Amino acid sequence: MPRLKIGAIGYGYWGPNLIRNFIELPETELYGVADLDQARLNTVQERYPQVQLFTKDYRGFFERGLDAVVVATPPHTHHRIVRECLENGLHVLVEKPLTLTSSDALDLVQTAERHGRVLMVGHTFEYNPAVRALKQMIDSGELGEIQYIDAVRVSLGLFNAHLNVIWDLAPHDISILLHLLGTMPESVAAQGTSCVQDGVEDVAYVTLRFPNNVLAHMRLSWLDPSKIRRITVVGSKKMVIYDDVENQEKIKVYDKGVTAIRHTDTFGEFNFAYHYGDIVSPYIRFEEPLRVECKHFVECILEHKRPLTDGYNGLRVVEILEAAQKSLRNGGGLHAYTPTVHRNGHHPLVFQPA
Amino acid sequence: MPRLKIGAIGYGYWGPNLIRNFIELPETELYGVADLDQARLNTVQERYPQVQLFTKDYRGFFERGLDAVVVATPPHTHHRIVRECLENGLHVLVEKPLTLTSSDALDLVQTAERHGRVLMVGHTFEYNPAVRALKQMIDSGELGEIQYIDAVRVSLGLFNAHLNVIWDLAPHDISILLHLLGTMPESVAAQGTSCVQDGVEDVAYVTLRFPNNVLAHMRLSWLDPSKIRRITVVGSKKMVIYDDVENQEKIKVYDKGVTAIRHTDTFGEFNFAYHYGDIVSPYIRFEEPLRVECKHFVECILEHKRPLTDGYNGLRVVEILEAAQKSLRNGGGLHAYTPTVHRNGHHPLVFQPA
């Protein structure tokens, strides 16, 4: 079987990881790399002399019989580049966030459908074995009813001159939260501050309220001395910490909690029953999440399947980012989430089987 | 010199710690303990046979020539008990929070002033050597300008059937924040959820906005699998983590950060200059904070001094708790902080030298 011919657009921070994977996958041939910066292309050539270079213009890809492209350019260019690639018949894997507005995101979703192409967003964490194990635990009922989720993603990070920390870091946690809970939030609130650059928040706190009284909270910072990537899921039966910085124990399940028990003899008074049990760190076979993602992209192309992180998935994340941005500008109160798009007459937030 | 005669009211969760300290201090004699529960008083008698027991009624203290009382009863009883003790001429050390309303707190402040008695609130962390070291670092300018502070105080904690987690845990972090920054916040916002008992939040997130664009955020939970007590202070020069759960390295100073540098040749564009330096954990001589607090109470009585954590200090904390409670009930938007009380014609929030 001939290998899929892949082109890569953008060889900045994340591009090299994508390219390495498509070079190593047996089903794909990395045909060429496009970037505005000649120095970066020189690096490509040294490492991979077999790859074609396209300086300045990725449009050279359109006449070479490619099957697909992977786009890892700055987010404000996503809409334009991805649209053009889809219209030229290419399947597209694009980095997060899909776009900077939900209307642009919807436009890409519709363009992909019109041209019958795969549109996939690089929400890597949904391909992370630890996140998958966590999802299974929740779905199996082992944790009981989910009560709240706390997510922390901070470090002394790479500052972005234009996009704030919510647009940069929150896509990861939002895609994880939607994946775990399988539903959209009803409202979003955000607080933040700009320490280093006026007008570009580098520290933010975002609260999401989901149906069934489930609260989620994200702490996001480019300005923190330690690197923390930690999600705490509290259920009525058990609690879980997923710590992505840990090597051996990424997930720990704590069999502990508390229950309020109404006294029978007094009106409205409670006792609290605590339980403390074992802590279990299940063995999770590691596979590089990006590799799983790239293989999934290939599989969706070859088998005409809808990706787990398809355009709607990307759209949902962008809608929440927009709502957070609005709350941030308005003092941080809760903004009821108003979905702007629909899919096949259904509310896009009702997750459907692919 | 005769020793101060001290009475203790309340031998529940915290009372035993206070009592142990006043028994060990050479300047004080723990005369008696009052509690509603006879079983608790029996425990006192076994350990300290020399101490008098007062079942049901602490008013027995008023005719025994005591100098002072320490009050560790449930918060809703503070106003009544403390007021009565002050009016009977006793100096009072009372656990946090001082009261449940700022008007009650102000009443206690004024009662203490009227009777010329010491009123001190048990904001223990202001007597913690690590907090003091952190305060000195900030005041010395070593950290540069403070940009934001993140505080986390979570564990599988003791649930309270009536007071929510903000009233229970936030007094610690609020007193630390006011101590470190030396000023009141301009606005307060809070989000929370009730997982175990309807109507009593067990998880909450509180944002404080201080003058000079300094943001502080508190994460508070009784429902978390790990015990975290961690404050991150980010300054323009250095960053600090104060981890109260650590034994040997409670404070770590990170000489790292980032600066935005305006390009000279392009309009409005920035470069980011990162610096990375040593991490230093200064040696801090440990002394039990509660012991420092108890000694300070004795010293204030003997030398007619105003305590570091005086009634005004307690009042300021209660005012912020009230503002957080209002925001919590109103969807979590920012509430401009409106001070309800004044001291000697001055805004109480302007901290004054004692």
Place this chain on the structure above:
Amino acid sequence: MPRLKIGAIGYGYWGPNLIRNFIELPETELYGVADLDQARLNTVQERYPQVQLFTKDYRGFFERGLDAVVVATPPHTHHRIVRECLENGLHVLVEKPLTLTSSDALDLVQTAERHGRVLMVGHTFEYNPAVRALKQMIDSGELGEIQYIDAVRVSLGLFNAHLNVIWDLAPHDISILLHLLGTMPESVAAQGTSCVQDGVEDVAYVTLRFPNNVLAHMRLSWLDPSKIRRITVVGSKKMVIYDDVENQEKIKVYDKGVTAIRHTDTFGEFNFAYHYGDIVSPYIRFEEPLRVECKHFVECILEHKRPLTDGYNGLRVVEILEAAQKSLRNGGGLHAYTPTVHRNGHHPLVFQPA
């Protein structure tokens, strides 16, 4: 029922902990404390005004109708004091090491038997709930066959001017090892060095070889920047780390290991089969080990039972310390362990049911 009258000899480093426990136990009355140092006795009086003080001479105890004494004096005094107490009809709990020679230890064992008194050694770790949980795991076969045990006990510790680090720290690990394995080692080897004081080793490494090819190794140091108290037990099925410095996860069971599989087709060649499974930290209800120990002492007196850590137990530990000391002086080679004493005609090293 009248309470047991207890006397305490020695109020230095460890004595206060013993005394606090016997004051809190309902079955005992701490009658008096003897110490050579008047300042220490003053501290006793301040905390426990009900307790009698015996300056200089513990022999005052002998005419006061005491039931038992707890001895926490320097090790070189143990033999003389314990012997005298036993001869005066008192039950004795003595700190580790029981004595400085195995002949002295045997003498105490025999004296206790002659006078029908309980002789118990304060090997606290055998009363530690984590050690007990570990013992149960081993005995249940969950770990498979024990292959080796590594023990580390280091910190910047209290130096002793006369006894080296083996005599000071190893009693803990030796008593744990004998308890876990239920047998004596066949040989002992020790290496060490004296960094601070000539002739008194402050750093040592001790190897014990047990039957069935089980090796145990101890790393002991008073001169280490971190405090480590960690025992690794490697079995053919699972591995365990017992970390006594941890709060929440003192014991972790790792379901992982490796097996050598002989190739069927080649002569003498092996494949290695690795398995990786969950990590489980079982919930262990904490109870202060010293409190468990003190209660056990009381129970043995009241019910005429032989203590878990009886004189023979103390003797076995002293014999291994002696063997380690000999190896240390002779270049660290293995010394076949030669038992010097017997019990009822049986080899003392064969553990017998009490």
Place this chain on the structure above:
Amino acid sequence: MPRLKIGAIGYGYWGPNLIRNFIELPETELYGVADLDQARLNTVQERYPQVQLFTKDYRGFFERGLDAVVVATPPHTHHRIVRECLENGLHVLVEKPLTLTSSDALDLVQTAERHGRVLMVGHTFEYNPAVRALKQMIDSGELGEIQYIDAVRVSLGLFNAHLNVIWDLAPHDISILLHLLGTMPESVAAQGTSCVQDGVEDVAYVTLRFPNNVLAHMRLSWLDPSKIRRITVVGSKKMVIYDDVENQEKIKVYDKGVTAIRHTDTFGEFNFAYHYGDIVSPYIRFEEPLRVECKHFVECILEHKRPLTDGYNGLRVVEILEAAQKSLRNGGGLHAYTPTVHRNGHHPLVFQPA
């Protein structure tokens, strides 16, 4: 300037890392790879289609005008392969251990000298920035006189069917110790046990005694549930922990210790003065140690320099491994180290400037 033509022999566990580095270095061209296993060579071809493949026989390299080879084959093949490459005029970088006997190691040293070729051993840790920082601290006197060094290198590791854990893991720690102390040990003692395969120790403890009463101890295991790579250096002024598993704080300097002070008024009695100061983790700019090593090899070839880890360095490590092996076979006593080789009439253990 033309690039150095490099050949690689062995594409097993470590080979791929070497090859990646020589492909990325601008001064070198990775000409070809030789391996016995065709499947491995296929992997090379997929990743690096520009590289020539040599199945079965690396002797094909000898007629292609190569400058140098890197050898990452099993240790028992090192002597034969390296010798043949040196005799064919190639510079050689070979993985550790250099050989399995000191006489073979000496033979390679002499062969390299005879042919005027660079012979370098891949003792990577000597090129590790953290080890270099530690070496500088020691040499500067900041730590005072070195008193002892404890090294731990354990994990559930890759078992070797023929070489024991000392030959596999100890070369790292021995090369670090010799580098840090700048001298050879006077004696070596080793204890070990074989848990998984009869006759091949998978757990071992090695003691080295250096001049000036400096003791070093290594704990080595393929059979441990956690991965530990930790070296503790205790000096008379300060102590250091180098933890290679840590990301951000690989080196921590503890300004603490203890001094014995002789009483002036009593004969032979000591007081102990403890000091406790800051803990500092110096910033160390990370560079992949293997990359530093590969660049050093290139530089030594181009500038006719003697490598830091030259053949003598490799020989010294092999001599200590041999001594450890002898002690292991003889019950673990100390073996006075008897150097078997000399260099230019000088004792090879006296380190000389290159």
